[in-house]
Amino acid sequence: MATGPTGNDGMLRIPCPHCGERDYTEFRYGGDASKIRPPHGTADARAWQEYVFLFDNPKGAHLEYWQHVLGCRQWLVLERDTATNAVGKAHLARSQGSP
Ligand SMILES: [Zn+2]
Numbered sequence: 001m002a003t004g005p006t007g008n009d010g011m012l013r014i015p016c017p018h019c020g021e022r023d024y025t026e027f028r029y030g031g032d033a034s035k036i037r038p039p040h041g042t043a044d045a046r047a048w049q050e051y052v053f054l055f056d057n058p059k060g061a062h063l064e065y066w067q068h069v070l071g072c073r074q075w076l077v078l079e080r081d082t083a084t085n086a087v088g089k090a091h092l093a094r095s096q097g098s099p
Contacts, residue, residue: 015090018072030065032056033077033093059083065093 012024032055038047060083066076079088 012085012087014066014068014076014078014087016068016071016074016076017090017092018074019068022068022071026068026070027066027076028069030067030075033063033065061088066090 013021014024014027015021035051038044038051042048060081062080062082064078064080066078068074068076075093076090077093078090080086081088
């Protein structure tokens, strides 16, 4: 069986910067990490409506938020290909200021 980002058992493996590579079941998906939150204090309802309710459905390389809920509880930004499920690098979300 092929190995790689999903390991021998076909399970998605996520590289946590604190805990090392772990099964995806230890994590909670947190959404699109490429979306930019409207600035604090913004009262533009259309900007908030788009941020909260409208989502892209990209095919290919994508940045996503994941929280390591059964580990260090840190939020990560993970590179993942939505077409192949190939996992790339992960870094702490707080290092870029969100979520
Ligand atoms: Zn962790």
